[in-house]
Amino acid sequence: MADDPYEILGLPRDADKEAIRKAYRRLAKDSHPDLHPGDDAAEERFKRLGLANALLSDPEQRARYDRGEIDASGQERAPPRSAYREYAQGPQGRRYQAGSGFGAGSAGLDEDELGDIFGDLFGRGRGGEPRGPRRGEDRSYSLGVAFVDAVNGATRRITLPGGAVLDVKVPAGIENGQVLRLRGKGEPGRENGPAGDALIRIEVAPDPRFVREGDDIRTELAVTLKQAVLGASVQVPTPAGPVSMTVPPGSDTGRVLRLRGRGVPARAGGEAGNLLVALRVAIGPVDDALRAFLRDWTPPPGVGGAA
Numbered sequence: 001m002a003d004d005p006y007e008i009l010g011l012p013r014d015a016d017k018e019a020i021r022k023a024y025r026r027l028a029k030d031s032h033p034d035l036h037p038g039d040d041a042a043e044e045r046f047k048r049l050g051l052a053n054a055l056l057s058d059p060e061q062r063a064r065y066d067r068g069e070i071d072a073s074g075q076e077r078a079p080p081r082s083a084y085r086e087y088a089q090g091p092q093g094r095r096y097q098a099g100s101g102f103g104a105g106s107a108g109l110d111e112d113e114l115g116d117i118f119g120d121l122f123g124r125g126r127g128g129e130p131r132g133p134r135r136g137e138d139r140s141y142s143l144g145v146a147f148v149d150a151v152n153g154a155t156r157r158i159t160l161p162g163g164a165v166l167d168v169k170v171p172a173g174i175e176n177g178q179v180l181r182l183r184g185k186g187e188p189g190r191e192n193g194p195a196g197d198a199l200i201r202i203e204v205a206p207d208p209r210f211v212r213e214g215d216d217i218r219t220e221l222a223v224t225l226k227q228a229v230l231g232a233s234v235q236v237p238t239p240a241g242p243v244s245m246t247v248p249p250g251s252d253t254g255r256v257l258r259l260r261g262r263g264v265p266a267r268a269g270g271e272a273g274n275l276l277v278a279l280r281v282a283i284g285p286v287d288d289a290l291r292a293f294l295r296d297w298t299p300p301p302g303v304g305g306a307a
Contacts, residue, residue, distance in 0.1 A: 003072040005052035005065070013066070017057065018269075024053040025214075028177050046177055050201055054179040061181070073138060133193035139186045140199045143168055147207035150174050151217070151239040151264055158200065168200055173215070173264045176204040209237055215264040215273030222282040223247055238262045238275055245277065253281045 006013055009023040028049050029035075036042035055072065056062050064070045143158050153172030159165050166185055174180075179201050186196025211218045221236055231249035235242045236259065245259060256278050263273025 003048075005055050005072055008048050008052040009056065011056075015056075020053065020056050024049060024057075025175070028053075028175075032177065047201070050177050050179040051199065054181050054199065058181060132191060134190040135194050136187035136189040136196035138196040138199055140201065142201045142203055143170075144203045144205055145170055145174075146205055147210055147212075148239040150176070150202065150204040151212075153265075166198060166200075170202065173267050174202050174204075175212075176202065178202050210239065212264070213276075215270070216276055217263040217273060218276045218278065220278045220280055221245075222280050223251070225281060225283050228252065228279070228281045236275070236277055247279065251279050251281075253279060255279045 006015070009015075009020065009027065011019060011023055015023075028046060031042050031045040031049060051073065054061075055065060061070065065072070139160075141158060141160070143156060145154065145156060149156070149170060151173065153174075154170045156168050156170055157165050158168055166182060168180065168182065170180075179199050182198040182200065184195045185198035188195050209219055217239065219237065221234065223232070223234060226232070227234060227247055228251045229249065231251070232247050233244055234247055236245045238259070240262070243259065243262065245257060247257070256276050259275040259277065261272040262275035266272040
């Protein structure tokens with residue numbers, strides 16, 4: 001069916017955790033609202049992908065869904081009940097068919113049999129809703145977080161419409177559009193049933209310094225002409241704070257240097273991403289000595305159009 005999380009992510013029922021993660025990242029990237037501004041259908045696909053990923057990435061919720069205990073939204077499924085008509089039309093209900101005589105047939109019924117019949121008739125409230133404990137509904141919210149908080153992890157507070165507050169632990173490395181499930185923080189259950197869950201969709205704010213590419217992070221660094229020509233040790237911003245980096249002599253604009261392990265922190269079963277630093281040579285102030293040198297300097301052939 002259309003709401004089946006496996007179909008939404010295009011996965012077989014036996015897909016492992018890594019397959020789920022890859023499918024979600026690929027599809028969510030294609031449907032990201034930033035790539036489809038004003039496209040309500042793309043935004044709806046993005047939300048459905050997030051909910052499907054949240055359910056299948058949770059082993060307990062996935063097992064309950066596979067057993068048919070909950071639906072694709074995490075709601076408890078009502079236990080199946082046989083209607084009286086189905087009961088009466090089956091072999092066990094033949095004594096109530098025309099000509100059998102209800103009174104005569106009922107003389108042989110014990111209390112358990114009567115309970116089986118009328119329990120289904122009166123086990124539902126008005127409108128056909130089953131009685132007894134029922135799980136509360138899930139509630140969906142959005143939480144905006146800074147880029148560095150999404151990379152490093154943080155705790156953020158969200159205020160609910162009724163005035164209550166939730167402290168949300170944002171795990172390190174979370175991606176834009178992922179959904180966190182806070183168990184028992186949704187609507188209260190009925191007749192002592194368990195509360196629903198709060199589904200928190202993470203919206204990562206862009207950062208002017210960094211761009212995320214999977215688990216790697218790209219940034220740009222301006223270096224002086226002297227640093228580029230002679231080489232130097234410089235400070236580079238990272239989501240976890242500045243670090244030192246060596247610029248090799250003779251570096252040019254566009255050269256990319258890799259700082260291993262300075263990207264998105266390692267998660268279970270994976271490795272930390274890298275920081276990719278693209279150099280940009282900034283000439284800066286030029287004095288008379290540099291002008292004089294450049295007037296007398298002949299660049300190598302092929303550089304700057306030199307013959």
